[in-house]
Amino acid sequence: MNQTGSLYRLDHVVHYYNDTKALNIDEMTIPAGSITGLTGPNGSGKSTLLKLLAFVSAPTSGNIYFKGRREYPFSSRSRSRVTLLTQEPYLLKRSVYDNIAYGLKIRKDTKQLDDRVRNALATVGLPYGEFAFRKWHQLSGGETQRAAMAARLILEPEVLLLDEPTASVDADSAKLIRDASLKAREFFGTTLVIASHDWHWLYEICDNLLYLFKGMVFSSGMENIISGPWEKQGEDLYARKIGGEGKLFVNTPPAEDSHALVRKKDLHINPHASGKERENFDNRLEGVITRMILEKAGMEIITSVMIGDLFFTLRLSGQEVRSLRLYPGAKVVICFQKDAVQWL
């Protein structure tokens, strides 16, 4: 049942909250020892997916395989190996020391506990003498997040799931948490799954970046998803205003407010294309490059272009960037065919 090297395998996993479908994944694998990033808008299913991967709740239907075996919440095998850190972690109403030692105590693994707590605290930049015996309510938001991170790191987990771990902390704490998560991978070979809106960070460290939208997973990083409303322009021709006079043309959508997906590979960028070259495309949209990030996994350059109220993301090679002389602030034209649009 296990794909070689894959730690997790999700098979037709669907999860509902009451009548709302929060997650719908046909097939997904996460390789052992990898760093997988999850990105996507709020409510796209990132947190739900992490909870299922952490086995703190079971999917409404479908199976989750961990190391080749189907696992469930409270399974002794998975709960000793997988841990989750949420955006706003809860500290138990006891001292920082007791919070960090809790996981080991319930495992009855208390050998050299003081040293291990000291090391865990040091990893997240909290001096033992100053913080170990503070009460849970005597910490700032960033310190709370770091103490919670230490409580996970001390377990030397096989899988560390991080749900927007740096979203509500100061810059210093965010850096310490980011560094600590990488140390976990370096020291314990921990597999990391990180949900974050900080795609700068994700592109920098992830081996694999997944984009979630309305509970569905797209396996190629940031994708271009455009929401309606779509207005009829002619026979099998609809358009969406993108600020000013600009319009984005598509074929007939399933509904007026459908979401359109334009994959990065279908986008063409050219600052110098002549009018004739551009006319070969149904959509020719003028915009400005706002960000360029080197992607760790493919060593390509992820380029964001702002067009009206929309952002498009493209993956470009270093050669393309050099030859087209692209840089943040450069004006470019994004071209694509309306047939390239997929409906979600």
Next chain:
Amino acid sequence: MDFLLSGFLKALDLLITLDSSTWSAVAASLKVSTISMLISLAAGLPLGFALGYFDFRARRFIRTCVDTLLSLPTVFIGLVVYAFITSRGPLGEFGLLFTLTGIAIGQVILALPIVVALTASTVENMDNRLRLTLMSLGAGKRDLVVTCLWEVRYGLLAAAVTAYGRVMTEVGISMMVGGNIKWHTRTITTAIALETGKGMFANGIALGLVLITIAFAVNISVSFLRQR
């Protein structure tokens, strides 16, 4: 007003000189309330946890029943327990009428809904991140229950103190089921009722002072535990 002042002074004298009938009522009260509280807490905490934590079909109905039992009059409980343990009742063969055990049964019926309802409310109001945190740190089902109860310990303590207050101060059950027998089933509250009826204010005031002192001691202890 003189009778109040002289009653108060005589009450102090009774307490200081360790008046045996006064202290016998105090001992009976402490004994029976401690037994009934131990039973109520042992049964009420897990039941309250289950009612507040788990979502099941009859939960709302059971919650309503428990809340209704909170307002049961003590004389009614006394009547029901009397009916069951009197020699003609279904439990008559056990000879529980006019015993401290009989009073304890009535007081458990009084205290149990309080412990269950307040525990359930405390657990319902528990931070919903707690379960997620404990599970993500590797807690099993038993660890989950124990740690959750420990996390809401102040709420549970409040439930216990409230129930204890109700048990210590009730008269109806002790009077009807215990029979107010001197040296045996006479409790602080039944003794106060009797002594006041006889015009013996000093004895009533002395027992009242003990009652207030116990309440004060319990609350001081709770406050001390909270600070820790």
